[in-house]
Amino acid sequence: MPVPSHFKRPAIRGWRVLISFVLLLGLSGCSAIGVFNSLIPEGEMVATRDIVYGTNPRQKLDVYQPKAPSAKPRTVVVFYYGGAWDSGDKSYYLFAAEALASRGYVVVVPDYRIYPEVIFPAYMDDAANSLKWTLDNIGRYGGDANNVFTMGHSAGGQLAALVAFDGSYATKAGIARNRVRGVVSLAGALDFLPLTEENLFKIFPEPVRAASQPINFARGDGPPVLVLHGEADTRVGIHNSRNFAARVRERGGHAEETYYPGMSHAGIILAISAPLREGKTVLERISGFIDAQAR
Secondary structure (H helix, E strand, O other): OOOOHHHOOOOHHHHHHHHHHHHHHHHHOHHHHHHHHOOOOOOOEEEEEEEEOOOOOOOEEEEEEEOOOOOOOEEEEEEEOOOOOOOOOHHHHHHHHHHHHOOOOEEEEEOOOOOOOOOOOHHHHHHHHHHHHHHHHHHHHOEEEEEEEEEEEOHHHHHHHHHHHOHHHHHHHOOOOOOEEEEEEEOOOOOOOOOOOHHHHHHOOHHHHHHHOHHHHOOOOOOOEEEEEEOOOOOOOOHHHHHHHHHHHHOOOOEEEEEEOOOOHHHHHHOOOOOOOOOOOHHHHHHHHHHHHOO
């Protein structure tokens, strides 16, 4: 997705106008995301794009490595983006990759199949297979396969949690139990029944609907969890995070929660981006959790 040259690295005084444009259009507009990603400082990381992990055109992933040398393999974050299970592209999330790489992590951003090409649970195989690729190959990119975290925003939060807690996907992909070191969910879809939108009834047919809910797979021996949610989120109800965290703790597991007054659904993911993170604590909360849970 090329960005016109006059959008490259705009002066700081122009950021507010461009950011307002992105926030107005939301994360679905390709042009808006291209403009926003043109603000992202890429100089401190190395990107390897379009690595194939399956046979479908959408089964590709990008890997981002910090340029700075490291005395030991780096902690890894597999980031699953949102998009209501029917949209999204890994190229939109350069800003998220840079944010995590700036904290010293190797970052994997996979694409996955979406509706109407597939419905649940087919795309969960993509979540698991991209995780399997990561565990098998990330050492060649400076990552530590024993310190792999899953993270997701919105619909991506469902992928990040289910692939870690519902062991059926990992087993099918050939992943040993408990290889995920921790889960980070940003406004994740973790307990979203009953369905309220027409498309969702097609994406989640009634026979498999219960299996689509991460809360139904909360267990005490699962990985530690951090849920973050904006209190002004009108897209994914805050109960998704609260209920999931409570259920994990009820089962004897480790779950942490942080909620942000006045923060919207898109705001919580944009808050980790370089242009918008100043004065916000979302990225620091994420990195603090990951660093505390890493071996």
